[in-house]
Amino acid sequence: MGPEVYERRWTNDFAAARNAALARSDADWNLVLDADEWLTSGGEYLQALRHDSRRAIHNIRIDSDLGSGSNTLISSHRISRILPRGVRYKGRIHEQPAHNLPIIDAAVTARHDGYMQEQLDTKKGRNMALLEKSLAERPEDPMCTSSWASSTTSRCSTTRHCPSIAAPGNWCSTAPPGTTTWWCGRSSACATKVVWKRP
Numbered sequence: 149m150g151p152e153v154y155e156r157r158w159t160n161d162f163a164a165a166r167n168a169a170l171a172r173s174d175a176d177w178n179l180v181l182d183a184d185e186w187l188t189s190g191g192e193y194l195q196a197l198r199h200d201s202r203r204a205i206h207n208i209r210i211d212s213d214l215g216s217g218s219n220t221l222i223s224s225h226r227i228s229r230i231l232p233r234g235v236r237y238k239g240r241i242h243e244q245p246a247h248n249l250p251i252i253d254a255a256v257t258a259r260h261d262g263y264m265q266e267q268l269d270t271k272k273g274r275n276m277a278l279l280e281k282s283l284a285e286r287p288e289d290p291m292c293t294s295s296w297a298s299s300t301t302s303r304c305s306t307t308r309h310c311p312s313i314a315a316p317g318n319w320c321s322t323a324p325p326g327t328t329t330w331w332c333g334r335s336s337a338c339a340t341k342v343v344w345k346r347p
């Protein structure tokens with residue numbers, strides 16, 4: 149049986165796109181990969197899932213190429229990409245499976261080149277527009293606000309940008325649109341909420 153390809157209008161919602169694809173599947177398990185990802189190992193693990201009746205989410209390892217041209221590094225992280233039948237995504241951007249199932253680290257690896265600078269340059273405006281739309285829809289959702297903060301962080305030169313315990317040199321950003329809290333953290337990858345109000 150060969151691949152099946154379906155077309156769907158893009159609606160500026162990654163979860164909706166993933167869920168539309170999942171709705172087409174009648175399999176017990178679904179491996180979710182993006183167009184800029186490909187499997188590098190784990191075929192035997194995936195085959196064995198046919199005989200695994202446990203309902204759980206399986207995290208695969210994704211090795212992402214970072215940099216530009218021949219000047220690249222590889223960053224690895226685990227992400228939930230093997231889903232049992234019926235699990236769906238939520239989130240317009242930085243979407244995540246919505247579930248309360250156990251999580252298992254799978255012996256499956258994929259490669260990803262979507263973080264290469266050439267590709268990132270094409271996504272900047274798109275991602276920020278989607279983040280701001282998500283914030284307007286769900287201003288108190290921690291995933292929305294932390295994603296926005298991570299995408300808009302800038303290096304502080306003085307504590308006046310952060311009316312909190314943040315010291316000069318921390319990574320900081322002002323409040324997301326429509327909110328009143330400030331966001332600060334030690335790195336742009338992990339913003340933390342500071343319970344101080346905008347003056």
